[in-house]
Amino acid sequence: MHSDFNIYGTQLNSRLILGSALYPSPALMQQALQQSGCEAVTLSLRRQAPEQQGGEQFWQLIRELKLQLLPNTAGCHSVQQAVTLAQMSREIFQTNWIKLELIGDDYNLQPEPMLLLQAAEHLLADGFEVLPYCTDDLVLCKRLYELGCKVLMPWAAPIGSGLGVLNPYALRTLRERLPDATLIVDAGLGVPSHACQVMEMGFDGVLLNSAVALAKDPVLMALAFSQAVAAGRSAFLAGAMPKQDFASPSTPVLGMPFWLQEAL
Numbered sequence: 001m002h003s004d005f006n007i008y009g010t011q012l013n014s015r016l017i018l019g020s021a022l023y024p025s026p027a028l029m030q031q032a033l034q035q036s037g038c039e040a041v042t043l044s045l046r047r048q049a050p051e052q053q054g055g056e057q058f059w060q061l062i063r064e065l066k067l068q069l070l071p072n073t074a075g076c077h078s079v080q081q082a083v084t085l086a087q088m089s090r091e092i093f094q095t096n097w098i099k100l101e102l103i104g105d106d107y108n109l110q111p112e113p114m115l116l117l118q119a120a121e122h123l124l125a126d127g128f129e130v131l132p133y134c135t136d137d138l139v140l141c142k143r144l145y146e147l148g149c150k151v152l153m154p155w156a157a158p159i160g161s162g163l164g165v166l167n168p169y170a171l172r173t174l175r176e177r178l179p180d181a182t183l184i185v186d187a188g189l190g191v192p193s194h195a196c197q198v199m200e201m202g203f204d205g206v207l208l209n210s211a212v213a214l215a216k217d218p219v220l221m222a223l224a225f226s227q228a229v230a231a232g233r234s235a236f237l238a239g240a241m242p243k244q245d246f247a248s249p250s251t252p253v254l255g256m257p258f259w260l261q262e263a264l
């Protein structure tokens, strides 16, 4: 089916973006990415120290997949760090995409909103296509969008927590108030139903890592997430029935049964 999902003009058929860290082995990472059908993968120059990830084998397997690379600035705490890492990533990975992560609190890895705005402005002016990882705060998201970030990545919950959507009201509000922004929920999803939930809300996509990489069977979990994302998207397009506080029989009992009518 034709997809209208795009990131800064690059069309993607899958609305699932996966991370490349924390897998039991590079080979399992490759299989999980393949099984998920994802077309973009996020990776970090800083975190993915070659010796921790299987060295050259890691890069070889990533290259073989021929996915869109989404470098991220994971672990950065200042504008300067994030900008420098983004520039290095652009040179190495040959892409203008940058997932901008700028951490303001080390306990819950919460993004630093003020520095995020500064760094986004700087990178946009430098020709980057910026995907900021942000909280679900409406005003912050509006400011990032107004700066020129066409894609926003609000969190569902802290990275690696697996808690799922902590504030459905905030995410619903973002979707309603920023109808033209591409909104990808990033971080904190633990099980496929969490991904399905945000897709049903009308989010454009999801990005996740831990839930797949740390599953007992990452390959099967990758498949489950891709199915959940597709199901949530179809449900959003189909339009859910309205909720109500009272019962309404789904099998009408008005009138006379047809067999009784015939007998009379």
Ligand SMILES: CC(=O)[C@@H](O)[C@H](O)COP(=O)(O)O
Pocket (backbone or CB within 6 Å): 018, 019, 020, 021, 042, 072, 074, 133, 158, 159, 160, 161, 162, 186, 187, 188, 189, 207, 208, 209, 210, 211
């Ligand atoms: C891989 C990556 O970019 C993470 O920083 C991302 O935010 C995913 O979070 P989870 O690991 O909670 O899915």
